[in-house]
Amino acid sequence: MVDADQTFVIVGGGLAGAKAAETLRSEGFTGRVILIGDERDHPYERPPLSKGFLIGNEERDSVFVQQPGWYAEHDVELHLGQPVVHLDRATKCVTLGDGATLPYDKLLLTTGSEPRRLDIPGTDLAGVHHLRRLAHAERLKHVLTSLGRENGQLVIAGAGWIGLEVAAAARGYGVEVTIVAPAPTPLHSVLGPELGEVFADLHREHGVRFHFGARLTEITGQDGMVLAVQTDDGEEHPAHDVLAAIGAAPRTALAEAAGLELADRAAGGGIAVDSSLRTSDPDIYAAGDVANAQHPLLGGRLRVEHWANALNGGPVAARAMLGQDVVYDRVPYFFTDQYDLGMEFSGHAAPGTYDQVLARGDVGKRQFIAFWLSDGRVLAGMNVNVWDVTDPIQQLIRSGRQIDPDRLSDPSVPLSDLLD
Template sequence: MATYVIVGAGLAGAKAAQTLREEGFDGEIVLIGAETERPYERPPLSKSYLQGKSEREKIFVHTPEWYADNNVDLRLGMRVTRIEPDHHLIRLRDGSRLPYDKLLVATGAVPRRLPGPGYYLRTVEDSEALRAHFAADARVLVIGASWIGLETAAAAVEAGCSVTVVEPEPTALNRALGPELGELFARLHAGKGVDLRFGTAAAEITETGVRLSSGERLAADLVVVGIGAAPEVGLARDAGLEVGQGIRTDAALRTSHPDVYAAGDVAEFFHPRYERHLRVEHWANALHGGPAAARSMLGQEVSYDRLPYFYTDQYDLGMEFSGDIEGYEEIVYRGDPESMEFIVYWLRGGRVIAGMNVNVWDVVDDIQELITSGVIVNQTELSKG
């Protein structure tokens, strides 16, 4: 009987195990996680769960009984120390060895860190710790106007904290959305009283706050660092697998070793549509990438070509984004951006390459179809709908 091992018990790993069973795999499935919590989804950690608006039980991918009911050997609080692809086995911290026929690496990513006593938001424990510190009138300083940074800032504001955001880029989300839409999010937070410090970096985190690169010191009761995440590629690199910005895979999510696969935040997969490798850290990639890897492990024909997708909720703004803005040449709006109810399209060569709907719902499929069609659009018609 074949044994399939999944290293990484996050959303991608859990959905891969689920898909293996749904597709009829009757061999042994071992799902190994370094955390002590069973697999859970991370978006609520910086959104509804951080705000105290959702129950803890709602973040988990499956019920506690699901793993036993589906004969999935879930091993939590356990770290893999080595992968040996040529011998088809992994080594665990307790000294044991586990052979496999096929292996999926879904180890995710870890927050990029700064020296000093800052808080980070990656695990459910991190979210709970932050929420406990969001007391009324607390001074919260967020380093990084990233998605995590801005969602944390919004949660802190709604908890009654005074909030400052420090970001070396000229505006919020500059790399993710470009300056035009990044500025919209900056105005959103400024309108809620957030003190935005763009064009400056945090040089030092201290017990009493932050010293900026300009030399200015900002006092804070709590410093939260949200400057991005780095893929957990150490095991793969040590195993001799090809690693770039993440674990390199083909479009079938197969690594440089034919019996080892990668999915989720850690994977840098070849995207057939973009004809280049992408690493996508967002929830949807784990949700769909895990199942795609599972089908590939089963020998099915897989070409993982889903458009990058992510969403955010900040204050009374909700949005969904599809595509990739790299190389965009112009922007077309449908609706008034100042109204915070609109759709925006990024174009290159007259074609839509990305789209974002802000407080407009049930249009994602239409936006993604427009992107994948590759048609040259009439901008006037595009702006009117």
């Protein structure tokens, strides 16, 4: 039973935390709501950091989830620039970096993830970057502007979504870009070789150089500045700046120290939560990048690091904190924009889980929908420069039905007809 004397604390000042606070108020919770973030900025959305804001199409103020005044207007107490350094489950309190202690009746952890670091010599040089926070994006935007003016060289370690989006932004500024990655194609573990090659061709057409099958072993410099990178196959690439885009790790230190159950690394790591986003402690919940949820639709555990997971997971966790009977079973979804290519991906098709990839449309013209299937059942779908099809793709995934592959790959057959 929830009453007005209760205190709900949210640790993590990103999209999931902000949407949870918003939902608590919209659902009528009149108790105390405290939102704690270790950044000084108000909660913001992260996709613009590698897309619109970095490119220069969106202003800084557009990234924020709510206007700054919203929090006071809705009686949400903000503690910004304050990390939580200790969680005491026995006394139900969290301790902030300044020593302040805050009690809670229910606690939500939305601590997110952090970029993985390059463990090689030279990472202490000026000009080595990561992209996770607004401050990172502001710095990188300034760097790309300068490099573009001076025909500078940017080396990106990693050919995942962040690496490719930054490469596209950098080319827009006129920066020379080289991507170094161990796999044979971009996005290899996500899309496989055939569709990964679509993104390789796209970037090559825009002047990006790829060095596949290699890893950085050293960043060399002079007078504290980056000069070049070395790879494990003996190659050297000139560089003025380097971006480490080799993935992210869930920020679980607080939960681990408090004795909460964590998910196995093989299952993606993170804080283990049930289908209502409740942790092993019945008064503590987790949402967003850090949460590894039991997914009713997919039949297993899943940790997702994308915008839609934070957008939708935060409200579900808030409703669960209020005692509502809720289940988080959204179809995973993310999107990207690179040059003139726009893409949406729905579902989950880890390597080894599918036996067929089909496409409808023209892959060569980059106007198509790709489907990943297992035994004729759609696990995931990716629409490239084809719009307003997310709902029927997700319906195909949810149905679990075997679909005729000939009809699935035929653009003349409406997706909605495949479920008739």
